[in-house]
Amino acid sequence: MGRSVTFIGAENIISPLGTTAEENYSKVLAGQSGIQEGRFLDRDGDLMPASTFPEKQSIHKLLKSCIEGSLAGLNREEFDNGRTLFILSSTKGDIEKLKDRDLPAASLQQLADQMGELVGAGKSITVSQACISGVLAMIMAHDLVVAGKYDSVLVAGSDLVSEFVHAGFHSLFAISGKPCRPYDKDRNGVSLGEAAASVVISKNASTFKSEPLDFLGGTSSNDANHISGPSRTGEGLVRSVTKTLKNSGLTSADIDFINAHGTATTFNDEMESIAFDRMEMNTTPLISLKGYFGHTLGAAGIIETAISLQSLRTNSVPVNIGYTEEGTSKTLNIVTDTLEKPLKRFLKTASGFGGCNASCIIQQHEL
């Protein structure tokens, strides 16, 4: 199959680091992390590091502000043509409602419908595919635009730091007592984060006020191995990246940098090193952004892609914060000094519970 191109842009991020994609990116480039020690009090009375807002957030308000920022970057007469879709990417939605056992209010679709209305989308849907939700939602958007079903899709993701998620990861011994350190020898688990991020994928470059980037789409693959443990061979990730490169008519040598998943758990980061080694991508500059935003679950794929869109726009790649010493069995080229050079394209990957893996490629406009 030949390469299919859509346009991606109007990226926005609201995180503890800032309220626009540009502000978040400048903080990231300056080496500032949203993760702070002692932000989340768990049931054992321990204060754990996390990337959280100073005030408790409503996921509705957070998503709304984020989406409004993306809409402001669009030529609305182009976008509002009645052929738009809204996709929410979230694992837990309005999780606080679970405490009251208010299941309808906790349902993801209710949140998606409210946000879809704000966007003026003809239809709205939720992608809920664990930690690959964001990447998968963008891939789905691309495929539906290429198939001619929609002209533009606004994809927005958000999850909040909650006792629910914290206790769950804690029971798996997957929460780090110190800010997370992706790929490092001393990594010891995730730091949770909360944020919202949004992007627009469109068939027309003229939908965007500033120049968009080219989205080549992507693929997903299951490890068919374990529901909560990463594959020991990186099988699903290898299969997904191989398919994504092939469908784009590219090889691993065409990738300037990899924005990988890097949760900072022992097994995830090890799995990724094995997968990238199998694909001979050990020398490709690689970063995880979890050290800046924590693991933002349903928002992660979008927030991290939005940051790398800023990288393409500014020809710079931030360092993988938290990394000092090699800690995986296969060598990776972790970015430890800010890269400043002309960048053509990047590969975004994600892996999640349920054995799922996804990858996609984004490049400079009209390469």
Added chain:
Amino acid sequence: MSFEIIASGSFNNTSLEANGQVLASAAEGCSPKEFLREVYKDMSIDYVKFHKMDLLCKIGVVLSDALIRELSLDQKEALEEMAVVLNNSTSSLHSDVKHQASVEEGQSSPAIFVYTLPNIVVGEICIKHKIYGENLFLVSDAPATELLSDYAASLFATGKAKQCMVGWVDALDDKWSASLAIIQEGSTENSINSLEGIFSEAQGVLNN
């Protein structure tokens, strides 16, 4: 863009059907739990991991097994690359409520937590049948037949899959409603209409 349905079926609290044949039906007065146990036994599923799964996964695994058994040998050979695209209304609320209760009691358990994501059922189906294909889990109040159909068709058009398991698997408390189809690239006219037929009885279990 079109495709053909090579197997389809449904599973709810009263019956399990595949390709128009009733494989099991609940006897009067039989509780949902008993019915599920009977179906597991009658179908000779014999899968140790089944007993660890939450209700959503059990329902998905039973119905996907029933459909895969209907495939020809040739069709089964393509399973490795099959896409699995599922949809429901309650996400993983069935296990979310249990996990939330255990968190409040200060006793959270990984055995429950790992099921607090709706796509785990996709993972369980992939593990059982060694399926490495594309994955997607959508949440909507009612079956998103048009989106499921459009997305599946796009997987065929882009060469990402030759077969796709597509459908609805919803479960909460002791209620469930599931309708699945295995489709492949083909020339059937009105593919969406035929999927609509299959999903016509699928429903959200939250407000029923």
